[in-house]
Amino acid sequence: MKTDDLVMLLATGECAVPEHAAQRRYAVVLALGMAAAGVLMLGLLGVRHDLAEAMRQPMFWAKCIFAAVLLLASLLAVLRLSRPGASLDRVPFALSAPVLAMWGLATVVLAGAAPEQRLGMLLGSTWDVCPFLIALLSTPTFVASLWTMRSLAPTRLSLAGAAAGLLSGSVGALVYCLHCPEMGAPFIGMWYLLGILIPAAAGALLGRYVLRW
Numbered sequence: 001m002k003t004d005d006l007v008m009l010l011a012t013g014e015c016a017v018p019e020h021a022a023q024r025r026y027a028v029v030l031a032l033g034m035a036a037a038g039v040l041m042l043g044l045l046g047v048r049h050d051l052a053e054a055m056r057q058p059m060f061w062a063k064c065i066f067a068a069v070l071l072l073a074s075l076l077a078v079l080r081l082s083r084p085g086a087s088l089d090r091v092p093f094a095l096s097a098p099v100l101a102m103w104g105l106a107t108v109v110l111a112g113a114a115p116e117q118r119l120g121m122l123l124g125s126t127w128d129v130c131p132f133l134i135a136l137l138s139t140p141t142f143v144a145s146l147w148t149m150r151s152l153a154p155t156r157l158s159l160a161g162a163a164a165g166l167l168s169g170s171v172g173a174l175v176y177c178l179h180c181p182e183m184g185a186p187f188i189g190m191w192y193l194l195g196i197l198i199p200a201a202a203g204a205l206l207g208r209y210v211l212r213w
Contacts, residue, residue, distance in 0.1 A: 022082050025148045026075060033141025033168065037175040040137055045179040059183040062105070066188060067177060069098040070196065071170035078145065078167050081160040082152040095166070099193060106185040124187040130180065134195025138165075138172030142199050146210055154211050161207020162200045169196030 041047075054060045073094035080086040110118050124130075145164040154160035173192050182188065 022079055022152055025151075026078060026145070029141060029144045029148050030071075030075070030167075030171065033144050033171050034175060036140035037137040037171055040140070041175050041179055044136075045133065047178050048181055051178065054183070057183060059185070060177070062102075062185070063180075063183070063188045063192065064174065064177050066098050066102050066192065067170050067174040067196075070095065071167065071174060073098070074163055074166035074170050077163040078149065078160070081156060081163050082149050082154055084153050084155040099189070102185055102189040102193075106189040109185050118186075121184050122186045122190060124182040124184060124191070126180065126182060127187065127191050130176075130182070130187075130191040131195035131198060133179075134169060134172040134176050134192065135198040136172070137175050138168040138196075138199045141168035141171040142203065146203065146206065150211050150213065153213065154207075157207040157211045158204045159207070160211055161203035161205070163203070164207070165198075165200035165203025166196060168203075169199040172196070172199070 048054060073091065076094060077088065077091045080088055080091060110121060113121060142165060145167055146161065149160055149164055173196050176192075176195070182191075
């Protein structure tokens, strides 16, 4: 379709999109992506054996909230970047706030620990697999969100792809909370965040190619 033809269609309303169509599409993406991530987690990793006990600890909920707030902020970014000309407004602040909060908590925890304990608190016992498992669990949402975004009208393709990656990484991190034995803020602020950033980087690289329209 030529640009002039597209402008004419938009002007006459012949290709009008139903109200809240994007929100409904991404609601489906999140529902299916989270369900698929849950199936992957159960099939490959399993739920931690002491989940009931872990749920009584504040840090279990802190890491869940960390992932959930990033999910909501990245969803807002995805919705904005799926439309041409939409402003990101306060999205950067919404994305950075949970990260800065977790880093602040990690700083307090590390400052109060003995020097010889700090490296262990940062690495935990699963630092070498945690980011990659989060990225793995993010894959279904990653594919679905890019596919959905491609059917809309993104114009900042790399940024839009990165936002889709952040959304999928946050879904993966939230589901991974049910398996992960780590409870320390330094670990979560480092390795959970890295796991979320892996699909974000992949989305930034792929976005310029797969989101063209």
